[in-house]
Amino acid sequence: MSVMDKIQQRFCSACLLIFLYISLTLSNPAQAKDNINIVVVLSKNTxxxxxxxxxxxxxxxSDEQRSIKIFVIHSDIIESISELSDSGINPDFIIAAGTRAAQELIKLETSTxxxxxxxxxxxxxxNIQNSRYCRIKNRCSAVYLEQPIDxxxxxxxxxLPDIRSLGIILGPSSAIMRNSILRAEKKYGIDVRIELAEKGxxxxxxADSLSKTxxxxxxxxxPDIYNRRTAKGILISTYKYQIPLIGYSHGFVHAGALFSIYSTPEQIASQTGMMLMQAILSSQKELPLPxxxxxYTVEINPAVMRSLRSRINFDKSISDN
Structure with missing residues:
Protein backbone atom coordinates (compact mmCIF):
# COMPACT_ATOMS: atom_id res chain seq x y z
CA MET A 1 0.00 0.00 0.00
CA SER A 2 1.38 3.38 -1.00
CA VAL A 3 1.96 6.24 1.41
CA MET A 4 -0.90 8.19 -0.22
CA ASP A 5 -3.28 5.24 0.24
CA LYS A 6 -2.37 5.06 3.93
CA ILE A 7 -2.92 8.82 4.36
CA GLN A 8 -6.28 8.61 2.55
CA GLN A 9 -7.35 5.65 4.70
CA ARG A 10 -6.44 7.49 7.92
CA PHE A 11 -8.19 10.63 6.67
CA CYS A 12 -11.40 8.66 6.01
CA SER A 13 -11.19 7.05 9.46
CA ALA A 14 -10.77 10.48 11.06
CA CYS A 15 -13.75 11.80 9.09
CA LEU A 16 -15.85 8.87 10.29
CA LEU A 17 -14.89 9.53 13.91
CA ILE A 18 -15.75 13.23 13.56
CA PHE A 19 -19.09 12.36 11.95
CA LEU A 20 -19.95 9.92 14.76
CA TYR A 21 -18.97 12.47 17.42
CA ILE A 22 -21.14 15.19 15.88
CA SER A 23 -24.07 12.79 15.47
CA LEU A 24 -23.87 11.63 19.07
CA THR A 25 -23.50 15.17 20.36
CA LEU A 26 -26.53 16.44 18.50
CA SER A 27 -28.69 13.47 19.42
CA ASN A 28 -27.71 13.41 23.09
CA PRO A 29 -29.95 15.71 25.21
CA ALA A 30 -27.26 15.87 27.87
CA GLN A 31 -25.00 17.58 25.34
CA ALA A 32 -27.59 19.73 23.54
CA LYS A 33 -29.62 21.27 26.34
CA ASP A 34 -32.84 23.23 25.92
CA ASN A 35 -32.60 26.79 27.23
CA ILE A 36 -35.68 27.69 29.26
CA ASN A 37 -36.33 31.01 31.02
CA ILE A 38 -38.59 30.94 34.07
CA VAL A 39 -39.78 34.11 35.82
CA VAL A 40 -40.87 33.60 39.44
CA VAL A 41 -43.04 36.42 40.80
CA LEU A 42 -43.37 36.58 44.60
CA SER A 43 -46.18 38.58 46.21
CA LYS A 44 -43.83 39.50 49.07
CA ASN A 45 -40.18 39.05 49.90
CA THR A 46 -40.96 37.47 53.29
CA SER A 62 -32.53 18.97 39.39
CA ASP A 63 -33.37 18.51 35.69
CA GLU A 64 -29.97 17.96 34.08
CA GLN A 65 -31.42 17.68 30.56
CA ARG A 66 -32.23 21.38 30.32
CA SER A 67 -30.56 24.69 31.02
CA ILE A 68 -33.16 26.41 33.19
CA LYS A 69 -32.59 30.04 34.14
CA ILE A 70 -34.72 31.48 36.93
CA PHE A 71 -35.42 35.20 37.35
CA VAL A 72 -37.10 36.32 40.60
CA ILE A 73 -39.33 39.40 40.92
CA HIS A 74 -41.06 40.64 44.09
CA SER A 75 -41.74 44.32 43.38
CA ASP A 76 -42.78 46.51 40.44
CA ILE A 77 -43.97 43.34 38.75
CA ILE A 78 -45.18 44.59 35.36
CA GLU A 79 -42.25 46.99 34.96
CA SER A 80 -39.71 44.33 35.95
CA ILE A 81 -41.05 41.85 33.39
CA SER A 82 -40.95 44.58 30.71
CA GLU A 83 -37.33 45.35 31.61
CA LEU A 84 -36.43 41.66 31.26
CA SER A 85 -38.05 41.60 27.83
CA ASP A 86 -36.24 44.79 26.78
CA SER A 87 -32.93 43.16 27.75
CA GLY A 88 -33.68 40.20 25.47
CA ILE A 89 -34.91 37.80 28.16
CA ASN A 90 -38.33 36.46 27.23
CA PRO A 91 -39.88 34.07 29.77
CA ASP A 92 -41.07 30.69 28.54
CA PHE A 93 -43.17 30.27 31.69
CA ILE A 94 -44.13 32.43 34.68
CA ILE A 95 -44.75 31.19 38.24
CA ALA A 96 -46.95 33.47 40.36
CA ALA A 97 -46.70 32.96 44.13
CA GLY A 98 -49.54 34.48 46.13
CA THR A 99 -52.63 36.57 45.46
CA ARG A 100 -50.94 39.94 44.86
CA ALA A 101 -48.67 38.49 42.18
CA ALA A 102 -51.66 36.83 40.52
CA GLN A 103 -53.67 40.04 40.44
CA GLU A 104 -50.79 41.91 38.81
CA LEU A 105 -49.88 39.26 36.26
CA ILE A 106 -53.33 38.99 34.69
CA LYS A 107 -52.80 42.59 33.53
CA LEU A 108 -49.93 41.49 31.27
CA GLU A 109 -50.18 41.94 27.52
CA THR A 110 -48.02 38.89 26.75
CA SER A 111 -49.11 35.31 26.06
CA THR A 112 -46.68 33.56 28.41
CA ASN A 127 -61.02 36.03 39.78
CA ILE A 128 -58.11 34.56 37.83
CA GLN A 129 -59.54 31.75 35.73
CA ASN A 130 -62.16 34.00 34.15
CA SER A 131 -59.84 36.96 33.58
CA ARG A 132 -59.11 38.17 30.06
CA TYR A 133 -55.58 36.79 30.31
CA CYS A 134 -56.66 33.27 31.28
CA ARG A 135 -59.62 32.87 28.94
CA ILE A 136 -57.25 31.71 26.21
CA LYS A 137 -56.82 27.93 26.32
CA ASN A 138 -53.71 26.52 27.99
CA ARG A 139 -52.43 29.87 29.22
CA CYS A 140 -53.11 29.39 32.94
CA SER A 141 -53.11 26.70 35.61
CA ALA A 142 -52.72 26.58 39.39
CA VAL A 143 -51.63 24.75 42.50
CA TYR A 144 -54.13 25.76 45.17
CA LEU A 145 -53.22 26.83 48.69
CA GLU A 146 -55.97 25.04 50.63
CA GLN A 147 -56.81 21.37 51.03
CA PRO A 148 -59.64 19.67 49.14
CA ILE A 149 -62.85 19.63 51.19
CA ASP A 150 -63.05 15.84 51.20
CA LEU A 160 -62.92 14.16 66.28
CA PRO A 161 -64.68 10.77 65.90
CA ASP A 162 -67.70 11.83 67.97
CA ILE A 163 -68.36 15.07 66.07
CA ARG A 164 -71.96 15.55 64.94
CA SER A 165 -72.07 19.20 63.88
CA LEU A 166 -69.60 21.54 62.19
CA GLY A 167 -69.91 25.29 61.67
CA ILE A 168 -68.50 27.00 58.57
CA ILE A 169 -68.56 30.66 57.51
CA LEU A 170 -68.41 31.27 53.78
CA GLY A 171 -67.75 34.70 52.31
CA PRO A 172 -67.96 36.21 48.83
CA SER A 173 -64.84 34.37 47.63
CA SER A 174 -65.38 31.03 49.34
CA ALA A 175 -69.11 30.66 48.60
CA ILE A 176 -68.09 28.64 45.55
CA MET A 177 -67.08 25.84 47.98
CA ARG A 178 -70.65 25.31 49.24
CA ASN A 179 -71.55 22.40 46.96
CA SER A 180 -68.34 20.53 47.81
CA ILE A 181 -69.08 21.03 51.51
CA LEU A 182 -72.62 19.70 51.16
CA ARG A 183 -71.35 16.59 49.36
CA ALA A 184 -68.84 15.99 52.18
CA GLU A 185 -71.58 16.53 54.77
CA LYS A 186 -73.57 13.68 53.27
CA LYS A 187 -70.54 11.41 52.80
CA TYR A 188 -69.18 11.76 56.35
CA GLY A 189 -72.45 12.11 58.25
CA ILE A 190 -71.64 15.46 59.84
CA ASP A 191 -74.37 18.07 60.19
CA VAL A 192 -72.86 21.19 58.60
CA ARG A 193 -74.16 24.61 59.60
CA ILE A 194 -73.18 27.26 57.07
CA GLU A 195 -73.34 31.01 57.51
CA LEU A 196 -73.08 32.92 54.23
CA ALA A 197 -71.46 36.29 54.91
CA GLU A 198 -72.27 39.17 52.63
CA LYS A 199 -70.41 42.45 52.28
CA GLY A 200 -70.86 44.39 55.50
CA ALA A 207 -68.76 32.93 64.36
CA ASP A 208 -70.37 33.60 67.73
CA SER A 209 -73.73 32.42 66.41
CA LEU A 210 -72.25 29.23 64.92
CA SER A 211 -70.22 28.48 68.05
CA LYS A 212 -73.44 28.28 70.08
CA THR A 213 -74.86 25.48 67.92
CA PRO A 223 -59.86 37.24 53.00
CA ASP A 224 -63.22 38.81 53.84
CA ILE A 225 -63.78 36.34 56.69
CA TYR A 226 -60.35 35.48 58.11
CA ASN A 227 -57.94 38.39 58.28
CA ARG A 228 -55.94 40.35 60.85
CA ARG A 229 -59.01 42.28 61.98
CA THR A 230 -61.26 39.26 62.56
CA ALA A 231 -59.17 36.17 63.35
CA LYS A 232 -58.65 36.97 67.03
CA GLY A 233 -62.34 37.73 67.61
CA ILE A 234 -63.40 34.49 65.90
CA LEU A 235 -60.98 32.51 68.07
CA ILE A 236 -62.36 34.20 71.20
CA SER A 237 -65.87 33.08 70.19
CA THR A 238 -64.76 29.45 70.01
CA TYR A 239 -62.98 29.76 73.39
CA LYS A 240 -66.12 31.21 74.95
CA TYR A 241 -68.19 28.21 73.93
CA GLN A 242 -65.34 25.72 74.45
CA ILE A 243 -65.33 24.34 70.91
CA PRO A 244 -62.27 23.75 68.72
CA LEU A 245 -61.37 25.84 65.70
CA ILE A 246 -59.81 23.93 62.81
CA GLY A 247 -57.49 26.15 60.78
CA TYR A 248 -55.73 26.11 57.43
CA SER A 249 -52.24 27.41 58.30
CA HIS A 250 -49.41 27.25 60.81
CA GLY A 251 -50.44 30.74 61.92
CA PHE A 252 -53.85 29.45 63.03
CA VAL A 253 -52.28 26.78 65.24
CA HIS A 254 -49.93 29.35 66.74
CA ALA A 255 -52.89 31.68 67.41
CA GLY A 256 -55.04 29.04 69.13
CA ALA A 257 -56.66 26.59 66.72
CA LEU A 258 -56.85 22.99 67.95
CA PHE A 259 -55.21 21.85 64.73
CA SER A 260 -54.61 22.97 61.17
CA ILE A 261 -54.51 21.08 57.89
CA TYR A 262 -52.18 22.82 55.48
CA SER A 263 -49.39 22.46 52.96
CA THR A 264 -46.07 24.18 53.63
CA PRO A 265 -44.57 26.61 51.09
CA GLU A 266 -41.94 23.96 50.32
CA GLN A 267 -44.56 21.29 49.65
CA ILE A 268 -46.49 23.55 47.30
CA ALA A 269 -43.27 24.70 45.61
CA SER A 270 -42.25 21.10 44.88
CA GLN A 271 -45.62 20.37 43.32
CA THR A 272 -45.53 23.61 41.33
CA GLY A 273 -42.08 22.70 40.02
CA MET A 274 -43.26 19.23 39.00
CA MET A 275 -46.27 20.73 37.22
CA LEU A 276 -43.95 23.05 35.32
CA MET A 277 -41.64 20.18 34.36
CA GLN A 278 -44.65 18.26 33.08
CA ALA A 279 -45.51 21.22 30.84
CA ILE A 280 -41.92 21.56 29.63
CA LEU A 281 -41.77 17.86 28.72
CA SER A 282 -45.09 17.85 26.84
CA SER A 283 -44.89 18.16 23.07
CA GLN A 284 -47.04 21.30 22.94
CA LYS A 285 -45.77 22.77 26.26
CA GLU A 286 -49.30 22.30 27.66
CA LEU A 287 -50.04 23.19 31.28
CA PRO A 288 -51.76 20.48 33.36
CA LEU A 289 -55.16 21.20 34.92
CA PRO A 290 -55.26 23.05 38.30
CA TYR A 296 -49.90 18.21 53.45
CA THR A 297 -49.26 18.64 57.17
CA VAL A 298 -51.54 18.29 60.20
CA GLU A 299 -50.25 20.40 63.08
CA ILE A 300 -51.75 20.24 66.58
CA ASN A 301 -51.71 22.87 69.34
CA PRO A 302 -50.89 20.85 72.52
CA ALA A 303 -52.08 23.60 74.90
CA VAL A 304 -55.51 23.83 73.25
CA MET A 305 -55.73 20.02 73.17
CA ARG A 306 -55.17 19.90 76.94
CA SER A 307 -57.69 22.66 77.64
CA LEU A 308 -60.42 20.89 75.62
CA ARG A 309 -59.59 17.36 76.81
CA SER A 310 -62.59 17.12 79.14
CA ARG A 311 -65.03 18.25 76.43
CA ILE A 312 -63.94 16.43 73.27
CA ASN A 313 -62.72 13.02 72.19
CA PHE A 314 -59.61 13.88 70.16
CA ASP A 315 -57.34 11.47 68.29
CA LYS A 316 -53.94 13.14 67.99
CA SER A 317 -52.70 10.44 65.59
CA ILE A 318 -54.09 12.59 62.75
CA SER A 319 -50.72 14.34 62.73
CA ASP A 320 -49.06 11.08 61.62
CA ASN A 321 -49.61 11.37 57.87
Missing part, protein backbone atom coordinates in the same frame (compact mmCIF):
# COMPACT_ATOMS: atom_id res chain seq x y z
CA UNK A 47 -39.75 34.17 54.75
CA UNK A 48 -42.60 31.92 53.47
CA UNK A 49 -42.12 33.23 49.93
CA UNK A 50 -38.36 32.81 50.19
CA UNK A 51 -38.94 29.20 51.29
CA UNK A 52 -41.19 28.71 48.26
CA UNK A 53 -38.59 30.18 45.91
CA UNK A 54 -35.73 28.13 47.36
CA UNK A 55 -37.59 24.82 47.04
CA UNK A 56 -38.95 25.65 43.58
CA UNK A 57 -35.42 26.39 42.37
CA UNK A 58 -34.14 23.12 43.86
CA UNK A 59 -36.89 21.19 42.06
CA UNK A 60 -36.23 22.83 38.70
CA UNK A 61 -32.44 22.70 38.64
CA UNK A 113 -48.17 30.53 30.22
CA UNK A 114 -48.57 31.14 33.97
CA UNK A 115 -48.85 28.72 36.88
CA UNK A 116 -50.57 30.44 39.82
CA UNK A 117 -49.49 29.06 43.19
CA UNK A 118 -49.96 29.80 46.90
CA UNK A 119 -53.47 31.21 46.46
CA UNK A 120 -56.89 29.83 47.45
CA UNK A 121 -58.73 27.79 44.85
CA UNK A 122 -61.76 30.04 45.26
CA UNK A 123 -59.66 33.11 44.37
CA UNK A 124 -58.34 31.38 41.25
CA UNK A 125 -61.77 30.15 40.15
CA UNK A 126 -63.57 33.43 40.85
CA UNK A 151 -59.58 15.58 52.76
CA UNK A 152 -60.50 18.10 55.45
CA UNK A 153 -63.66 16.23 56.41
CA UNK A 154 -61.80 12.90 56.44
CA UNK A 155 -59.20 14.26 58.87
CA UNK A 156 -61.81 16.01 61.02
CA UNK A 157 -63.82 12.79 61.29
CA UNK A 158 -60.69 10.88 62.31
CA UNK A 159 -59.48 13.52 64.77
CA UNK A 201 -71.57 41.37 57.72
CA UNK A 202 -69.40 41.00 60.80
CA UNK A 203 -67.67 37.58 60.68
CA UNK A 204 -67.11 37.66 64.45
CA UNK A 205 -70.86 37.86 65.09
CA UNK A 206 -71.44 35.00 62.63
CA UNK A 214 -71.82 23.64 66.54
CA UNK A 215 -69.29 21.25 68.05
CA UNK A 216 -66.39 22.70 66.02
CA UNK A 217 -65.69 25.55 63.61
CA UNK A 218 -63.85 24.92 60.33
CA UNK A 219 -62.02 27.91 58.82
CA UNK A 220 -62.13 28.12 55.02
CA UNK A 221 -59.67 30.57 53.36
CA UNK A 222 -61.46 33.80 52.51
CA UNK A 291 -54.46 20.86 41.31
CA UNK A 292 -55.04 20.79 45.05
CA UNK A 293 -51.92 20.09 47.13
CA UNK A 294 -50.73 16.49 47.13
CA UNK A 295 -48.54 16.68 50.25
Missing amino acids: HPYQQFHKQLEATLI PIIFSLLPGSSYQN RQFLIIKKG NNPIIL SEALLAIPD EYPHA
Whole structure:
Protein backbone atom coordinates (compact mmCIF):
# COMPACT_ATOMS: atom_id res chain seq x y z
CA MET A 1 0.00 0.00 0.00
CA SER A 2 1.38 3.38 -1.00
CA VAL A 3 1.96 6.24 1.41
CA MET A 4 -0.90 8.19 -0.22
CA ASP A 5 -3.28 5.24 0.24
CA LYS A 6 -2.37 5.06 3.93
CA ILE A 7 -2.92 8.82 4.36
CA GLN A 8 -6.28 8.61 2.55
CA GLN A 9 -7.35 5.65 4.70
CA ARG A 10 -6.44 7.49 7.92
CA PHE A 11 -8.19 10.63 6.67
CA CYS A 12 -11.40 8.66 6.01
CA SER A 13 -11.19 7.05 9.46
CA ALA A 14 -10.77 10.48 11.06
CA CYS A 15 -13.75 11.80 9.09
CA LEU A 16 -15.85 8.87 10.29
CA LEU A 17 -14.89 9.53 13.91
CA ILE A 18 -15.75 13.23 13.56
CA PHE A 19 -19.09 12.36 11.95
CA LEU A 20 -19.95 9.92 14.76
CA TYR A 21 -18.97 12.47 17.42
CA ILE A 22 -21.14 15.19 15.88
CA SER A 23 -24.07 12.79 15.47
CA LEU A 24 -23.87 11.63 19.07
CA THR A 25 -23.50 15.17 20.36
CA LEU A 26 -26.53 16.44 18.50
CA SER A 27 -28.69 13.47 19.42
CA ASN A 28 -27.71 13.41 23.09
CA PRO A 29 -29.95 15.71 25.21
CA ALA A 30 -27.26 15.87 27.87
CA GLN A 31 -25.00 17.58 25.34
CA ALA A 32 -27.59 19.73 23.54
CA LYS A 33 -29.62 21.27 26.34
CA ASP A 34 -32.84 23.23 25.92
CA ASN A 35 -32.60 26.79 27.23
CA ILE A 36 -35.68 27.69 29.26
CA ASN A 37 -36.33 31.01 31.02
CA ILE A 38 -38.59 30.94 34.07
CA VAL A 39 -39.78 34.11 35.82
CA VAL A 40 -40.87 33.60 39.44
CA VAL A 41 -43.04 36.42 40.80
CA LEU A 42 -43.37 36.58 44.60
CA SER A 43 -46.18 38.58 46.21
CA LYS A 44 -43.83 39.50 49.07
CA ASN A 45 -40.18 39.05 49.90
CA THR A 46 -40.96 37.47 53.29
CA HIS A 47 -39.75 34.17 54.75
CA PRO A 48 -42.60 31.92 53.47
CA TYR A 49 -42.12 33.23 49.93
CA GLN A 50 -38.36 32.81 50.19
CA GLN A 51 -38.94 29.20 51.29
CA PHE A 52 -41.19 28.71 48.26
CA HIS A 53 -38.59 30.18 45.91
CA LYS A 54 -35.73 28.13 47.36
CA GLN A 55 -37.59 24.82 47.04
CA LEU A 56 -38.95 25.65 43.58
CA GLU A 57 -35.42 26.39 42.37
CA ALA A 58 -34.14 23.12 43.86
CA THR A 59 -36.89 21.19 42.06
CA LEU A 60 -36.23 22.83 38.70
CA ILE A 61 -32.44 22.70 38.64
CA SER A 62 -32.53 18.97 39.39
CA ASP A 63 -33.37 18.51 35.69
CA GLU A 64 -29.97 17.96 34.08
CA GLN A 65 -31.42 17.68 30.56
CA ARG A 66 -32.23 21.38 30.32
CA SER A 67 -30.56 24.69 31.02
CA ILE A 68 -33.16 26.41 33.19
CA LYS A 69 -32.59 30.04 34.14
CA ILE A 70 -34.72 31.48 36.93
CA PHE A 71 -35.42 35.20 37.35
CA VAL A 72 -37.10 36.32 40.60
CA ILE A 73 -39.33 39.40 40.92
CA HIS A 74 -41.06 40.64 44.09
CA SER A 75 -41.74 44.32 43.38
CA ASP A 76 -42.78 46.51 40.44
CA ILE A 77 -43.97 43.34 38.75
CA ILE A 78 -45.18 44.59 35.36
CA GLU A 79 -42.25 46.99 34.96
CA SER A 80 -39.71 44.33 35.95
CA ILE A 81 -41.05 41.85 33.39
CA SER A 82 -40.95 44.58 30.71
CA GLU A 83 -37.33 45.35 31.61
CA LEU A 84 -36.43 41.66 31.26
CA SER A 85 -38.05 41.60 27.83
CA ASP A 86 -36.24 44.79 26.78
CA SER A 87 -32.93 43.16 27.75
CA GLY A 88 -33.68 40.20 25.47
CA ILE A 89 -34.91 37.80 28.16
CA ASN A 90 -38.33 36.46 27.23
CA PRO A 91 -39.88 34.07 29.77
CA ASP A 92 -41.07 30.69 28.54
CA PHE A 93 -43.17 30.27 31.69
CA ILE A 94 -44.13 32.43 34.68
CA ILE A 95 -44.75 31.19 38.24
CA ALA A 96 -46.95 33.47 40.36
CA ALA A 97 -46.70 32.96 44.13
CA GLY A 98 -49.54 34.48 46.13
CA THR A 99 -52.63 36.57 45.46
CA ARG A 100 -50.94 39.94 44.86
CA ALA A 101 -48.67 38.49 42.18
CA ALA A 102 -51.66 36.83 40.52
CA GLN A 103 -53.67 40.04 40.44
CA GLU A 104 -50.79 41.91 38.81
CA LEU A 105 -49.88 39.26 36.26
CA ILE A 106 -53.33 38.99 34.69
CA LYS A 107 -52.80 42.59 33.53
CA LEU A 108 -49.93 41.49 31.27
CA GLU A 109 -50.18 41.94 27.52
CA THR A 110 -48.02 38.89 26.75
CA SER A 111 -49.11 35.31 26.06
CA THR A 112 -46.68 33.56 28.41
CA PRO A 113 -48.17 30.53 30.22
CA ILE A 114 -48.57 31.14 33.97
CA ILE A 115 -48.85 28.72 36.88
CA PHE A 116 -50.57 30.44 39.82
CA SER A 117 -49.49 29.06 43.19
CA LEU A 118 -49.96 29.80 46.90
CA LEU A 119 -53.47 31.21 46.46
CA PRO A 120 -56.89 29.83 47.45
CA GLY A 121 -58.73 27.79 44.85
CA SER A 122 -61.76 30.04 45.26
CA SER A 123 -59.66 33.11 44.37
CA TYR A 124 -58.34 31.38 41.25
CA GLN A 125 -61.77 30.15 40.15
CA ASN A 126 -63.57 33.43 40.85
CA ASN A 127 -61.02 36.03 39.78
CA ILE A 128 -58.11 34.56 37.83
CA GLN A 129 -59.54 31.75 35.73
CA ASN A 130 -62.16 34.00 34.15
CA SER A 131 -59.84 36.96 33.58
CA ARG A 132 -59.11 38.17 30.06
CA TYR A 133 -55.58 36.79 30.31
CA CYS A 134 -56.66 33.27 31.28
CA ARG A 135 -59.62 32.87 28.94
CA ILE A 136 -57.25 31.71 26.21
CA LYS A 137 -56.82 27.93 26.32
CA ASN A 138 -53.71 26.52 27.99
CA ARG A 139 -52.43 29.87 29.22
CA CYS A 140 -53.11 29.39 32.94
CA SER A 141 -53.11 26.70 35.61
CA ALA A 142 -52.72 26.58 39.39
CA VAL A 143 -51.63 24.75 42.50
CA TYR A 144 -54.13 25.76 45.17
CA LEU A 145 -53.22 26.83 48.69
CA GLU A 146 -55.97 25.04 50.63
CA GLN A 147 -56.81 21.37 51.03
CA PRO A 148 -59.64 19.67 49.14
CA ILE A 149 -62.85 19.63 51.19
CA ASP A 150 -63.05 15.84 51.20
CA ARG A 151 -59.58 15.58 52.76
CA GLN A 152 -60.50 18.10 55.45
CA PHE A 153 -63.66 16.23 56.41
CA LEU A 154 -61.80 12.90 56.44
CA ILE A 155 -59.20 14.26 58.87
CA ILE A 156 -61.81 16.01 61.02
CA LYS A 157 -63.82 12.79 61.29
CA LYS A 158 -60.69 10.88 62.31
CA GLY A 159 -59.48 13.52 64.77
CA LEU A 160 -62.92 14.16 66.28
CA PRO A 161 -64.68 10.77 65.90
CA ASP A 162 -67.70 11.83 67.97
CA ILE A 163 -68.36 15.07 66.07
CA ARG A 164 -71.96 15.55 64.94
CA SER A 165 -72.07 19.20 63.88
CA LEU A 166 -69.60 21.54 62.19
CA GLY A 167 -69.91 25.29 61.67
CA ILE A 168 -68.50 27.00 58.57
CA ILE A 169 -68.56 30.66 57.51
CA LEU A 170 -68.41 31.27 53.78
CA GLY A 171 -67.75 34.70 52.31
CA PRO A 172 -67.96 36.21 48.83
CA SER A 173 -64.84 34.37 47.63
CA SER A 174 -65.38 31.03 49.34
CA ALA A 175 -69.11 30.66 48.60
CA ILE A 176 -68.09 28.64 45.55
CA MET A 177 -67.08 25.84 47.98
CA ARG A 178 -70.65 25.31 49.24
CA ASN A 179 -71.55 22.40 46.96
CA SER A 180 -68.34 20.53 47.81
CA ILE A 181 -69.08 21.03 51.51
CA LEU A 182 -72.62 19.70 51.16
CA ARG A 183 -71.35 16.59 49.36
CA ALA A 184 -68.84 15.99 52.18
CA GLU A 185 -71.58 16.53 54.77
CA LYS A 186 -73.57 13.68 53.27
CA LYS A 187 -70.54 11.41 52.80
CA TYR A 188 -69.18 11.76 56.35
CA GLY A 189 -72.45 12.11 58.25
CA ILE A 190 -71.64 15.46 59.84
CA ASP A 191 -74.37 18.07 60.19
CA VAL A 192 -72.86 21.19 58.60
CA ARG A 193 -74.16 24.61 59.60
CA ILE A 194 -73.18 27.26 57.07
CA GLU A 195 -73.34 31.01 57.51
CA LEU A 196 -73.08 32.92 54.23
CA ALA A 197 -71.46 36.29 54.91
CA GLU A 198 -72.27 39.17 52.63
CA LYS A 199 -70.41 42.45 52.28
CA GLY A 200 -70.86 44.39 55.50
CA ASN A 201 -71.57 41.37 57.72
CA ASN A 202 -69.40 41.00 60.80
CA PRO A 203 -67.67 37.58 60.68
CA ILE A 204 -67.11 37.66 64.45
CA ILE A 205 -70.86 37.86 65.09
CA LEU A 206 -71.44 35.00 62.63
CA ALA A 207 -68.76 32.93 64.36
CA ASP A 208 -70.37 33.60 67.73
CA SER A 209 -73.73 32.42 66.41
CA LEU A 210 -72.25 29.23 64.92
CA SER A 211 -70.22 28.48 68.05
CA LYS A 212 -73.44 28.28 70.08
CA THR A 213 -74.86 25.48 67.92
CA SER A 214 -71.82 23.64 66.54
CA GLU A 215 -69.29 21.25 68.05
CA ALA A 216 -66.39 22.70 66.02
CA LEU A 217 -65.69 25.55 63.61
CA LEU A 218 -63.85 24.92 60.33
CA ALA A 219 -62.02 27.91 58.82
CA ILE A 220 -62.13 28.12 55.02
CA PRO A 221 -59.67 30.57 53.36
CA ASP A 222 -61.46 33.80 52.51
CA PRO A 223 -59.86 37.24 53.00
CA ASP A 224 -63.22 38.81 53.84
CA ILE A 225 -63.78 36.34 56.69
CA TYR A 226 -60.35 35.48 58.11
CA ASN A 227 -57.94 38.39 58.28
CA ARG A 228 -55.94 40.35 60.85
CA ARG A 229 -59.01 42.28 61.98
CA THR A 230 -61.26 39.26 62.56
CA ALA A 231 -59.17 36.17 63.35
CA LYS A 232 -58.65 36.97 67.03
CA GLY A 233 -62.34 37.73 67.61
CA ILE A 234 -63.40 34.49 65.90
CA LEU A 235 -60.98 32.51 68.07
CA ILE A 236 -62.36 34.20 71.20
CA SER A 237 -65.87 33.08 70.19
CA THR A 238 -64.76 29.45 70.01
CA TYR A 239 -62.98 29.76 73.39
CA LYS A 240 -66.12 31.21 74.95
CA TYR A 241 -68.19 28.21 73.93
CA GLN A 242 -65.34 25.72 74.45
CA ILE A 243 -65.33 24.34 70.91
CA PRO A 244 -62.27 23.75 68.72
CA LEU A 245 -61.37 25.84 65.70
CA ILE A 246 -59.81 23.93 62.81
CA GLY A 247 -57.49 26.15 60.78
CA TYR A 248 -55.73 26.11 57.43
CA SER A 249 -52.24 27.41 58.30
CA HIS A 250 -49.41 27.25 60.81
CA GLY A 251 -50.44 30.74 61.92
CA PHE A 252 -53.85 29.45 63.03
CA VAL A 253 -52.28 26.78 65.24
CA HIS A 254 -49.93 29.35 66.74
CA ALA A 255 -52.89 31.68 67.41
CA GLY A 256 -55.04 29.04 69.13
CA ALA A 257 -56.66 26.59 66.72
CA LEU A 258 -56.85 22.99 67.95
CA PHE A 259 -55.21 21.85 64.73
CA SER A 260 -54.61 22.97 61.17
CA ILE A 261 -54.51 21.08 57.89
CA TYR A 262 -52.18 22.82 55.48
CA SER A 263 -49.39 22.46 52.96
CA THR A 264 -46.07 24.18 53.63
CA PRO A 265 -44.57 26.61 51.09
CA GLU A 266 -41.94 23.96 50.32
CA GLN A 267 -44.56 21.29 49.65
CA ILE A 268 -46.49 23.55 47.30
CA ALA A 269 -43.27 24.70 45.61
CA SER A 270 -42.25 21.10 44.88
CA GLN A 271 -45.62 20.37 43.32
CA THR A 272 -45.53 23.61 41.33
CA GLY A 273 -42.08 22.70 40.02
CA MET A 274 -43.26 19.23 39.00
CA MET A 275 -46.27 20.73 37.22
CA LEU A 276 -43.95 23.05 35.32
CA MET A 277 -41.64 20.18 34.36
CA GLN A 278 -44.65 18.26 33.08
CA ALA A 279 -45.51 21.22 30.84
CA ILE A 280 -41.92 21.56 29.63
CA LEU A 281 -41.77 17.86 28.72
CA SER A 282 -45.09 17.85 26.84
CA SER A 283 -44.89 18.16 23.07
CA GLN A 284 -47.04 21.30 22.94
CA LYS A 285 -45.77 22.77 26.26
CA GLU A 286 -49.30 22.30 27.66
CA LEU A 287 -50.04 23.19 31.28
CA PRO A 288 -51.76 20.48 33.36
CA LEU A 289 -55.16 21.20 34.92
CA PRO A 290 -55.26 23.05 38.30
CA GLU A 291 -54.46 20.86 41.31
CA TYR A 292 -55.04 20.79 45.05
CA PRO A 293 -51.92 20.09 47.13
CA HIS A 294 -50.73 16.49 47.13
CA ALA A 295 -48.54 16.68 50.25
CA TYR A 296 -49.90 18.21 53.45
CA THR A 297 -49.26 18.64 57.17
CA VAL A 298 -51.54 18.29 60.20
CA GLU A 299 -50.25 20.40 63.08
CA ILE A 300 -51.75 20.24 66.58
CA ASN A 301 -51.71 22.87 69.34
CA PRO A 302 -50.89 20.85 72.52
CA ALA A 303 -52.08 23.60 74.90
CA VAL A 304 -55.51 23.83 73.25
CA MET A 305 -55.73 20.02 73.17
CA ARG A 306 -55.17 19.90 76.94
CA SER A 307 -57.69 22.66 77.64
CA LEU A 308 -60.42 20.89 75.62
CA ARG A 309 -59.59 17.36 76.81
CA SER A 310 -62.59 17.12 79.14
CA ARG A 311 -65.03 18.25 76.43
CA ILE A 312 -63.94 16.43 73.27
CA ASN A 313 -62.72 13.02 72.19
CA PHE A 314 -59.61 13.88 70.16
CA ASP A 315 -57.34 11.47 68.29
CA LYS A 316 -53.94 13.14 67.99
CA SER A 317 -52.70 10.44 65.59
CA ILE A 318 -54.09 12.59 62.75
CA SER A 319 -50.72 14.34 62.73
CA ASP A 320 -49.06 11.08 61.62
CA ASN A 321 -49.61 11.37 57.87
